[in-house]
Amino acid sequence: MPSSIKTREVIVSQYSDIISRNGLGPADISGGTIAVHTPIDGALIAEVHETSPDQMVEVIAAANEAFRAWRTVPPPVRGELVRLLGEELRAAKEALGALVSLEAGKIVSEGLGEVQEMIDICDFAVGLSRQLYGLTIASERPGHRMMETWHPLGVAGVISAFNFPVAVWSWNTALALVCGDAVIWKPSEKTPLTALACQKILQKAMARFGDAPKALHQVVIGGAEVGEALVTSPDVALISATGSTRMGKAVAPKVAGRFGKLILELGGNNAMIVGPTADLDLAVRAITFSAIGTCGQRCTSLRRVIAHESIKDELVGRLVKAYATAPIGNPLDAGTLVGPLIDQAARDRMQNAIARAAKSGGTVHGGEPVNDAVAGGAYVRPAIVEMPGQTDVVREETFAPILYVMTYDALDEAIAMQNDVPQGLSSCIFTNDVREAETFVSALGSDCGIANVNIGPSGAEIGGAFGGEKETGGGRESGADAWRGYMRRQTNTINYSRELPLAQGVKFDI
């Protein structure tokens, strides 16, 4: 893999161009205390301003005021704002996609794909804005009517991670806006520029829309104390947080203890079972994409392959071969498939995990640092590690392209292995056997929030609810009825008779 051959000047100019094409100027990117480095080569690309504790108080107050105004706007009108947001995203797709690549290190196609996901959720949310369906319900009492309705909830605090710096925001924000909520967004400290760019895009849409409340959407930037301000405030009705299980374990009790609502999207340790009838061509392509795509830094990245003994050797052979051809390098370069890890610490954690795996009996293919890709970036060759069993290191989520391969004999055993990790996000089986496929998605199959057949664990469509069980945190975002997480439910009974019958036939006459 040749390293990027551009000169430093070309590169810097390219970075500046990407940033300015997103409408970010000196006021946004300089003079602040938070240094932003691109993972491409570690260059400093911005110094952004942190939100202070005092500002957090104002931000939360302003958001609540905006909420009180916004909830009175009819949902289909709110949908119009999201439709305009979708239009602006279409217009900004190339620029924002490039900024995602610059700031998060994703390859171009993935950066664009992430923006496409934003566009898709906007379209979906526009449709929802005329639905937000509750129920009318048969009442047991004459002259009574029952219904269940959904009302705007309040302020949604969105905490997002570096690896999907914009798509996860859009999942939350498109729905929250349609649902009548105001949003405060705390992006990862590693990716504030994409957040500032999104804020500008939304403001364009708001300007076209007309009279949305000014503080309907606000970006706050900083570390744990900024997040803490959101998490502990009784005036932030919902916390939707994406990140590590460790983060979730800190956040969840605080929000639960104040009876706030929670959407958690935490760690995954996603497996693929490859059965004896699997189409290995498909499987190899699916594994490669889902294990090394985004350099193994998707929450849905494939981390474990549980291969039937009969096909394991062939599978590993083909994978090793495929891995060897994956172009590693500058994610802005057209041919690159594997960009950098987010930083050197991530590379260290990867190396450490591989070492532990090797120590537990693993046979390692690849995984070594790649120093000739782009100087200053934490590039690695993705690793395949054949493991004798599901050891501790396998049961942990290491946010890097390490794929552990284990074998099984009977399907029950494979499903038990799949489920025997603390995380519960995504999973899949490759098989052409009806019984195996159906068992995998049955009550006795995968215990994950996502369970696929003949497609990898990553790359969900926005039409289905996204999220996972167990240490993944239980939240659901984007499709199906995930919108309910952004609203409050109310059960109504209306008596229009002149009587007052009690339910369950209770008599109580004074």
Added chain:
Amino acid sequence: MPSSIKTREVIVSQYSDIISRNGLGPADISGGTIAVHTPIDGALIAEVHETSPDQMVEVIAAANEAFRAWRTVPPPVRGELVRLLGEELRAAKEALGALVSLEAGKIVSEGLGEVQEMIDICDFAVGLSRQLYGLTIASERPGHRMMETWHPLGVAGVISAFNFPVAVWSWNTALALVCGDAVIWKPSEKTPLTALACQKILQKAMARFGDAPKALHQVVIGGAEVGEALVTSPDVALISATGSTRMGKAVAPKVAGRFGKLILELGGNNAMIVGPTADLDLAVRAITFSAIGTCGQRCTSLRRVIAHESIKDELVGRLVKAYATAPIGNPLDAGTLVGPLIDQAARDRMQNAIARAAKSGGTVHGGEPVNDAVAGGAYVRPAIVEMPGQTDVVREETFAPILYVMTYDALDEAIAMQNDVPQGLSSCIFTNDVREAETFVSALGSDCGIANVNIGPSGAEIGGAFGGEKETGGGRESGADAWRGYMRRQTNTINYSRELPLAQGVKFDI
């Protein structure tokens, strides 16, 4: 109100009869360390056995084993068990209703009503057992199919309170059983007998059913440490807890911190707005029932009336008159409408609250202890307290029949008062004005989980989801789609093509 004129012997014999009619024998009610007193006269009616920490470990293990078997039983077959439970409850209605009266102090009609609610939820759950609907979803990829399915969750730990000693259990258990979960029930220490009776009723149904796992449903008895064992166990997938907000604040962070699922039904501070066009005949009846029924010890008891100035005096006058005629006494006696509080401590808290209210400017009608009702019971005359404003004591939930009455001028103001308490369970408006009624149930109206028009805050039908917002905890039980709380959701994508298209148009070809 004459006190009960039966002799002590008649009473004791009556108590024994009620207990034995519920199939409870010496092994159940004697020799234990937990003393059970009837609130009727404070008599000791049983000494039940506490579940030890060691037993808790076994109970949880057995429940998980039962779960693994039960989840393989098809839902409509599981529904058959619940149908049989409903049949057994119909047969046991009189006996169990009386035991509720004995143990919780409810009047006969309310005891029977509570059992009727159990029967209703069984019928409802039987119907659900052929539904438990997920979705099939349009996929963006050719040759792909998407669906969302619901699977059994695991062990449900049900923690219930004394005031609905059996209905809340049935809400949880009927749904949990149909959903494929095993149940561990920790009733209030004050009402273990009704729990043991329910266990026997369910066992009859299980015997008729045939091969349900033995540990499908278990009762555990004890105090905080028994609850703690459930709350902290990683093997109890769901905690459904009913009780005080204080309890909820202790439970929620523990369960959230281990990513368990939670259904919380905590305190309420339920109000009625009475508008100028209200039908006062209806309002007086509704207020009386919902404020003094169950001696003010329903989570949905009416605690606040927010009356329009134009009708306030007439309303209070009629209420004071109605209160004066409410027969107070032995809840087992036919004519009684107001039974005892659960214990003397509750009576003390009531007296204390009334004193605080008086000190804040409240005018108190009634509220005094009634000592000539039944010796040994904590009987009180229900109180009406006209308040100059919504003071601190009004904003707290005192679990006793105190009704605070305040006035308002404009509807917005009334709604603001209704919402300006930490709890968010139930609420209602009495009005014949379309605009007022609709505003109250709109996004700008009540912030409670239940908002009614022209019926009181209590006495929900099982068809609608029951539960509340804010400090009420956010859980939902019984009707609508509350069953989802007892299951896990899974999003499935099945690729049956020979291609592997990526969502959002991402390209990744090796």
Added chain:
Amino acid sequence: MPSSIKTREVIVSQYSDIISRNGLGPADISGGTIAVHTPIDGALIAEVHETSPDQMVEVIAAANEAFRAWRTVPPPVRGELVRLLGEELRAAKEALGALVSLEAGKIVSEGLGEVQEMIDICDFAVGLSRQLYGLTIASERPGHRMMETWHPLGVAGVISAFNFPVAVWSWNTALALVCGDAVIWKPSEKTPLTALACQKILQKAMARFGDAPKALHQVVIGGAEVGEALVTSPDVALISATGSTRMGKAVAPKVAGRFGKLILELGGNNAMIVGPTADLDLAVRAITFSAIGTCGQRCTSLRRVIAHESIKDELVGRLVKAYATAPIGNPLDAGTLVGPLIDQAARDRMQNAIARAAKSGGTVHGGEPVNDAVAGGAYVRPAIVEMPGQTDVVREETFAPILYVMTYDALDEAIAMQNDVPQGLSSCIFTNDVREAETFVSALGSDCGIANVNIGPSGAEIGGAFGGEKETGGGRESGADAWRGYMRRQTNTINYSRELPLAQGVKFDI
């Protein structure tokens, strides 16, 4: 197969016993103009009274009056009547099952199964009685609320066929009653006794229920002119008719022309594709049950097997062997699997179809009349006919146990053959190949209302909507949201503001 060895006297006494155990007395079964013969031996078992045209006028008027009262009863209370009906059906299961066998010629297990289906739909309908969900909908106008509700429809005219003399009635009636409709039932002239028995069972439930309107459910007996009176009356809001496509073609235009509602369950020509990976053990059992069960007289009977060339010979061989062992005879005898056809005319039609098939190149196995089974009954040996292609006779529905077997090479071809008949009721594929299974149930697969994988076309569960496309008529009964067919839908918008905004931004100010 030995014929039934009972003497005539034993048989007659057995028939009388079955009839009287169903509560039918001389007034019901004698003196009428409609002769009822059992298909078992052709014996006359009753002469029932025909409903006259004048009576039809009264019946329809009474039904409408009953409807107007019944619609005011809250749905969950209506559900209680259906729950009681379910209880009565449980009590009457043996007796009614036997009457089904006597009157329709079904074997004992099928007669009982049909009653079980009635019980199941009652349980399901009871659950529905607290649902009947409409929607609350987000409105585009401030101060407006939208909802969609479902209201009782009117009188439902149920026209049923001989082959499911009671289950189809219960599908319609359990739902119609819960939905608030009155029912007029016209059973097949061939099976009026089971209808009269059901009427008595329902009356028992009504007596226990208390105050249901007397004419809530009425049975009318007779031929085409009785049906015509229902079909053409503007006062019968819904016609739910089960029977032949010929009947449907006559009924549909009349009802459509008066804008009545229609549920049609007409002919089927149900096929099974058996793929190269199929589990032939399962397939043989499924084919046998669904092709010869009810002597081929289910609307969902399997009539066509489209077998992959690679397994066709083995499959036919095993089928011929299985067919040879199927006991043919008196359906009331314990071991019998194949009872009689409904009458001699049906046997003639079967013989004729076999002859036509043979003429078109078919190789016939079995199919001949069985004269030594029970004298007087139209017994036959079920037929397997290997066909060179899908000729005209194959594309027709012959209501008898003829199974046409054809072969295919590629799945597309098999699906095209499956779809290339005018009927569209039920279909299935036997395969263990994920791609084949999924293709079959995809938009490119079966065009039937029912499409199964690895189970036969018959024997639907009541949880799923039952019915078919094309000449099957398009109706849906029993599960899912089939209840909507018995109600009318209403869209409501409520303006509670003081403004009158127009939708779509129209301005119209005077």
Added chain:
Amino acid sequence: MPSSIKTREVIVSQYSDIISRNGLGPADISGGTIAVHTPIDGALIAEVHETSPDQMVEVIAAANEAFRAWRTVPPPVRGELVRLLGEELRAAKEALGALVSLEAGKIVSEGLGEVQEMIDICDFAVGLSRQLYGLTIASERPGHRMMETWHPLGVAGVISAFNFPVAVWSWNTALALVCGDAVIWKPSEKTPLTALACQKILQKAMARFGDAPKALHQVVIGGAEVGEALVTSPDVALISATGSTRMGKAVAPKVAGRFGKLILELGGNNAMIVGPTADLDLAVRAITFSAIGTCGQRCTSLRRVIAHESIKDELVGRLVKAYATAPIGNPLDAGTLVGPLIDQAARDRMQNAIARAAKSGGTVHGGEPVNDAVAGGAYVRPAIVEMPGQTDVVREETFAPILYVMTYDALDEAIAMQNDVPQGLSSCIFTNDVREAETFVSALGSDCGIANVNIGPSGAEIGGAFGGEKETGGGRESGADAWRGYMRRQTNTINYSRELPLAQGVKFDI
């Protein structure tokens, strides 16, 4: 009301301009046999080409071929075409709105509103394209899975009327396209130009979309025989027809007799009940808009007012005054509120109805022809007719601005009058009384498909299902789940076990 003062030349040039701005050229508007006159002044504006019987055969064949391709396109991709259609409609809004005014005689604001409705339904349909939800269903059999899915249906034949020449098409087409159907559109012979314009707009969207099948959408033009070709063809799976009840009575039996699917939107005779507590300011505005808007030619036009005796005189007085100020004239002029009737025949029918009403005792206000508006157009002054009762002429739908006013005393009586017409489309009540409002929308209230409170009968939002009962035909379009009308439903059971259990416990072992 001054007549339009433009010279003939200016007008003709204005017409040409409108037509050409919609992309219609000589090939579209000249040389054909169908003369198109604008109702504005009766001028001939086009001679369009009729579709011949031979062409109809080709059109239907091409549509089916297009359907077979289109159904394989994933729904969200199909949604993208509809999104592009929405974009093109936004761009064409002014031009198309003007053409609607020119061809149908609507005022400018209504013409634009109609296009806005098209845009709204596109947005809604885009959202639907990721939903089209079926159900996953709990199965009673172990190792079985049930689901209900919705598949594309086939060719939809859309027959539309002159009064909503484009919105009704968009309701059908946006949904049909998303659902996977091909469309053949037969517009009214009176409004073919708007149809041709829509076809061009859709083609632009198709061009941007890329590879939609060419014949996905086709316009056919002509009279009854063209409609007949659609109605009777077995290859047109769905007929969605909007028009008169007379038309519906002709169409329905033909489609039903061939088991085609039907969506009928036929006549309405829409009433408003005005109660004693009604806000008369609102009522007068609502009545005026809904009775004289579109010159009384909406299917949802208000035709009857049922006013409480206590307010009737004031109401009529205010209405007469409001009517007197409504500007009548050229609909293209900015200030006009009442444009022309569609043609002189419509004016004759109006005059005839008024005469009959007068003869039956009606007191007529207005209603006379207005000859000085624009020469050649059928202009009228809208009529208010106070009627002594609901006579025959009142019970008919006269498609013109005649408003019959009747009185009532008790609400039951008013509801009975409201329901006592053969049509069942739309209805409303104006009241501020909760009991009256709720009764009106209850099972005992309006029998219409639409029932509103405090808004008029016309101007539905696209989020709710649109359509009516009785002679209105029972169809539903646009919102809620109207999309199901364009798909076929399939119930699937998948057995992935190695057993073959039968439903209902039937045993059948060979």
